[in-house]
Amino acid sequence: MTTLPDTAQQxxxxxxxxxxxRTLxxxxxxxxxxxxxxxxxRVASYHFGWTDGAGRPASGTAGKALRPALVIxxxxxxxxxAQAALPPAVAVELVHNFSLLHDDILxxxxxxxxxxxxxxxFGASAALLAGDALLIHAGRVLSxxxxxxxxVTGVRWLSEATTQLIEGEQSDLAFEERAHVTLAECLAMSERKTAALLSCACALGALWGGGAPEQVDALRRFGTHLGLAFQIADDLLGIWGAPEVTGKPAGADxxxxxxxxxxxxALDSGTAAGRRLAERYAGPRAGQAAGGPDERLSGGPAAQAAEVAELTALVEEAGGRAWAERAAGEQLDLALACxxxxxxxxxxxAELAALARLAARRDH
Structure with a gap:
């Protein structure tokens, strides 16, 4: 029998x-x-892929269940x-999907x-309320x-992580309105928006598993570094990922x-390409007049695709892709050390290390 390469085995x-x-x-x-x-x-069931828009059973995906897998x-x-850790696994997955429902609207x-x-x-209002309901249920699962x-500890930790997630989301939206955002600010935002919940998932799993305080702390830090690696890799996918992998249009970010x-x-690189990228980010989008989003120019999808291709090339030329690939690897190494x-x-x-490597790669 042929031995599989390490990556394939992992x-x-x-x-x-x-x-x-997912089965549990x-x-x-x-x-x-x-x-x-x-x-x-009905809205939540559709979001999880269990039903279609008319409420009929469907076979859509409910997501990869990374956070519950980390809890377990x-x-x-x-x-x-695993059975003892099921309540925090469910709670963390509910919070994650609350954030997805809101994030899609925002x-x-x-x-x-x-x-x-x-x-x-179903409309923004219905999806918003469904997200709110999932968040409330997350607290109920633990309480x-x-x-x-x-x-009590679990509800407190999950509430703190959710507050950080919301703060990170608010910063992410605010950054869209700013001409310049530093790399340090973006890293801090990512730690709140993404890493906080993964960190909490790991800590809750260790807590429910009966871990010693130093083990809980080490696994919490494992989740933080994994969360940053995950977000960096996800941002790479947001630019260079194939739609069949991401489920979203190419270059949507x-x-x-x-x-x-x-x-x-790239914007922090001090390069000519970085400066050009800053100019393009500050200017009107393809198909949009300078007067505002309701004043459309000709060009349509073709102009937007050309714009995305230009921006993609500028990010890469300015070193943004190389930095992100290197940083994702560094955060993964820190996670594995924790x-x-x-x-x-x-x-x-072995399972946790394999999950970390898969999540930090995000080419699947």
Whole structure:
């Protein structure tokens, strides 16, 4: 039998962990969603891929379940069980999907997971309320465990992480209105918007698994560095990713003038390409007159595609892509060092390391 390359073996390990987490998670997740009021549950069920826009059963994807897999993996890493860690796994997944429902509205994204976003199908108000309901349910999942000694701590940690996520999202939106944003500011925003919830997922898993305080702390730091690697890799996909991988149009972040991390690095580069990128970001978008978004120019999709191609080339020429690829690797190395410091059980450590490598690569 031919031995698989290390990367292929790690991918198989990571995908098996994700599949196991999804299998464990889905029954409980569905049960909590079905406790919502009918119209709200309908929107949430569509968002998770369980139904179509008319409420009929569907086979859409509910996402990769990375955060629940991290909860479960960290619980097992410190000697706990997957079943015991199911409540925080469900809670973290509910918070994550609250953020996705809101994020799609805020960004005006028309597609997610290869089909129309919930707000495009049901309207922004219905999708907004569904997101709110998922967030409230996340707290209930942890608090509806009478006498559980970790409930109060878990709700507090999840609330703190959600507050950071919201702060990061607000900063991300504010950056779109600013002519210049430093790379340091973008990294701080990413740590709040993305890394905070992954860090919380790892800490909750370790807590529910019965880990010692130093293990919980090490796994929390593992999640923080993994979250930054994940976001950097996701930003790379937002520019160079294929639509069949991302589920979104190519170059959507550039078209929206997002100050993603590769863009911030390019703008901070001090290069001629970086200065040209800053000029293009400050000017009107393709198909949009300087007077405002309602004054359209001719050109349509072809002009927008040409603009995205130009911006993509400028980011790469200014070094944004090279910086991001290097930084993602550095954050992954830091994450793996923190994982080792937690003294994890061997099999769980292998799964967590494989998940980290897959998430930081994001070419799948």
């Amino acid at each position: 991918d198989r390990t990571a995908r098996a962990a994700l599949e196991r987490a 998670l889905d029954p409980a997740l569905r049960a909590w969603v079905h406790r919502l009021p009918g119209p709200v549950a 993996g960290c619980a097992e890493a410190v000697g706990g069980t 960004d005006g994204d028309a597609t997610r997971r290869h089909r129309p976003t919930a707000w495009k199908v 509806d465990q009478p006498g559980h000694p970790l409930s 550039l078209a929206a003038r997002k100050k993603s991390l590769p863009v911030a690095a 994982l080792e410091a937690a003294r994890p059980a061997r099999s769980a450590a």
